[in-house]
Structure formats: structure tokens, C-alpha cells
Amino acid sequence: MRRVLVSVTASLLRFVALCGALALVASCGWAGAGEEDGGGVPGAPTGVTATAGSATSVHVMWNATPRAEVYEVYRGTRKVEEVPGSEHMVDVTRLRPSTVYVFSVRARAADGRLGPRSRGVRARTPAAVADDRSAPTRPPAAAGRAAGSRAVQLSWSASTDDRGVVSYDIHQGETKIHSVGGGQTATVVTGLRPGRSYSFTVRARDAAGNVSAASAAVRVTTEGRDDGRATAPTGFRATSHREDRAYFIDLSWTPPRVDGEITEYRIHLDGHPATSLVFGGRAPRDRATYSFYAGKVSGVTHRVRIRAMLPDGTWGGLSAERTVTTGTGR
Known part of the structure; x- marks a missing residue:
């Protein structure tokens, strides 16, 4: 499995200097991820x-x-x-x-x-349609409302086009997430999280594939509250080991069960975001592991937590916090 380190705090720069950003993946303490069990x-x-x-x-x-x-x-x-x-x-x-x-x-x-x-x-x-280079007009009057804690209802007025609108594309941020027919001016987006704010836009498309400008952004907050427990990694563990006269912190966790694949995590060290981890290829679903440099001094205690970037583009809940001391193995 290929993994890429995408950001590192100042406290970890010595590790990068020792191994190099690319050598890090191959030889500097990255542990393997859990395997699929088929199921x-x-x-x-x-x-x-x-x-x-x-x-x-x-x-x-x-x-x-x-x-x-x-x-x-x-x-x-x-x-x-x-x-x-x-x-x-x-x-x-x-x-x-x-x-x-x-x-x-x-x-x-x-x-x-x-x-x-x-x-x-x-x-x-x-x-x-022959030689149609004219895009539909921007969808006007875009609006939305929460439809419970995990869905929103979006609506807009019809765009116009010299040959006719074939479909409307719904985007969440920069990502296309849905498409409906050209005769439809409302839809429901599901799979969201309680108490979260989302931004949507709508674009019209004609038979030639010409796409309109985006509608005004529709910002909607879903109902309810989300304490993060349902989306936090579970079974989180942190230990330490020594290698090449340096100490490393070894993490393992079970990814949260959500609709879609989780490929990115953020590690919090001593109460602050420390580094982001992105899995390339097949991201682990059952058990994930990761190891990072923690310095050359024995007896230093750190507090560690982790959270996942969810498929809907928001951060999930933080895991339980673990305390680990270099040189003790725990």
C-alpha cells in the first residue's frame, strides 16, 4: 500500500531531513495496514x-x-x-x-x-444538435432547507437554452455529487451528517454538453447535533519503539464505519494538529497503522489523538486520547 505524508509540523522536520520526503514511505517506520477479511x-x-x-x-x-x-x-x-x-x-x-x-x-x-x-x-x-456552442443560463433562485439530520432539499428555477436543458448537475463544493433531468427543478441530497453546514451549487447542461455558470451557493445546516462519536476512529492505541537511535510513536486504530471510503486522517499531537496522512491505493477498512518520528530523547511523554476526513468532505470526531512515553514501549 502506498502512503503519502502531506504535511509535517516543525517538530517532525528532523525526521524528514533524515529520510527525505520520498524515502519516508519506503524506509522510515511506516507500518502496514490491516487487510480486508472479505466479509x-x-x-x-x-x-x-x-x-x-x-x-x-x-x-x-x-x-x-x-x-x-x-x-x-x-x-x-x-x-x-x-x-x-x-x-x-x-x-x-x-x-x-x-x-x-x-x-x-x-x-x-x-x-x-x-x-x-x-x-x-x-x-x-x-x-x-448541430454546432451548438451556447451554454444554458445560470439556474436562478437556488434555495435549500434541511430535510432532517442527514439530508437537504434543494430547489431552483429553470434555466433557459436555445435548444433546451437536458440535465442539472448538483455540486458540493467543487465536486459533482448528483444529476437530475432537465425537467426537474428540485432534488434531495442524502448521506449527510447532523448539525453540519454544507454548500451546494447547481449547473444546467444542454444536449451538446455545454454547461452553465454555477448558481448562487446554497448553504444549509442539517438538523440535530453530532458529538462525533459515530464518526471517530475506535480501538485507538499508541506505543513507542526505538530504531536507528531515534524514537517513533506507533499508532493503530479501526476506521469509522461510514458510507464511502476514508483515505485521509489528521493526527493531533499534544493538543494540536501535527500531520495529515493520506492512503493511496486501497485504504484500510478494518485496522490501520502508522508510525512517525518522535525525537531522540527518552522519557518524553506525548498525548495523541486521530480523526478522519469523511467522504462528505468534513472532519469526523476525534478518537480517544492516548498517552505515550518514548523509551518505555507504551
Whole structure:
């Protein structure tokens, strides 16, 4: 598994100087992550929808499926796309205008086993338009409200276009998270967290794929409170070891169970953010480990905590705090 260290505090710079930013990954105390246990064959993905995005593309979406490492997207009987288990949507492109297509999705486990195929959903691409370079107008009157603690309802007024609006794309920050048909001016975004503020924008798209400017940002705070316990890493442990005349702090934890993959963590040392850790490739789901430089002095005590960057772009709750002293192994 490849890992990349993306930020380091001044207290850790000596370690970087000793090993080098790239050598760090290979030889400076990075421990391995826990392995997938398989956990059985994934079920059939649910909530599959397909919406034409242009004359030559269709946006396919589905709900998260437990134990899915990869999703396979089919057009009829042919597999046309693969996406990682942390993603639940894809734009299928290079289609023909004025054509009806049937899409389905299968989930694949970490050991390669495929689950059953979802139900098939139909989408019809609109007719092609010749030499259309004019984008739709910016969607006006965008608004939103909380729909409970884990969803928001968004609405907007229709955009105009000389050839007609085919779809609307919903963005959370810079990321496209949803798409609806051009005749729809409202939608519900789910999978959010209680008591959190989110910002959304809407863009209109025509049959030629021209995209409008973003609507005004819609800022919505979900209902309720989130004390962080449901999204905090659990089973957090911290020990120390000595290597090459220096001391290292070794961490291990169980990632929080959330909808999607967690690839980034932030480590807090002595009450302050110390470093961010990003997993490349397959991020651990069952048990994760990490080791970092703590100096050359024995008997120094540190307080350590960790938190995860959740798939919705917000930080999860902090783990329990652990105390570790260099040179004692605990």
C-alpha cells in the first residue's frame, strides 16, 4: 500500500531531513495496514438511476453497497465502467443520440467475487444538435432547507437554452455529487451528517454538453447535533519503539464505519494538529497503522489523538486520547 505524508509540523522536520520526503514511505517506520477479511459476497446495488446528461452521455447513480471494493457498470450485457467502492456514480459517455439504453450495476468484493446485478434502469439520450456552442443560463433562485439530520432539499428555477436543458448537475463544493433531468427543478441530497453546514451549487447542461455558470451557493445546516462519536476512529492505541537511535510513536486504530471510503486522517499531537496522512491505493477498512518520528530523547511523554476526513468532505470526531512515553514501549 502506498502512503503519502502531506504535511509535517516543525517538530517532525528532523525526521524528514533524515529520510527525505520520498524515502519516508519506503524506509522510515511506516507500518502496514490491516487487510480486508472479505466479509462475503456484496448484495445487489439498490437505488440505481440513470439520467441523460447530454446527447452522448448518461449519468448513472446508486446507493452504497456493503463490502463493495469496486462497482462494475453495465450497458445492457456489456461492462462499460469500473469505479472504486468509495464512489456511487459515473458518467457513461460516447453514446448515441436519440437512443434508449439500459444500465445495471454489480458490486465486486476485495477478493474478486461479484455480487448479483442490480435491476436494469432505462435512459434515453436526446437528439443531437448541430454546432451548438451556447451554454444554458445560470439556474436562478437556488434555495435549500434541511430535510432532517442527514439530508437537504434543494430547489431552483429553470434555466433557459436555445435548444433546451437536458440535465442539472448538483455540486458540493467543487465536486459533482448528483444529476437530475432537465425537467426537474428540485432534488434531495442524502448521506449527510447532523448539525453540519454544507454548500451546494447547481449547473444546467444542454444536449451538446455545454454547461452553465454555477448558481448562487446554497448553504444549509442539517438538523440535530453530532458529538462525533459515530464518526471517530475506535480501538485507538499508541506505543513507542526505538530504531536507528531515534524514537517513533506507533499508532493503530479501526476506521469509522461510514458510507464511502476514508483515505485521509489528521493526527493531533499534544493538543494540536501535527500531520495529515493520506492512503493511496486501497485504504484500510478494518485496522490501520502508522508510525512517525518522535525525537531522540527518552522519557518524553506525548498525548495523541486521530480523526478522519469523511467522504462528505468534513472532519469526523476525534478518537480517544492516548498517552505515550518514548523509551518505555507504551
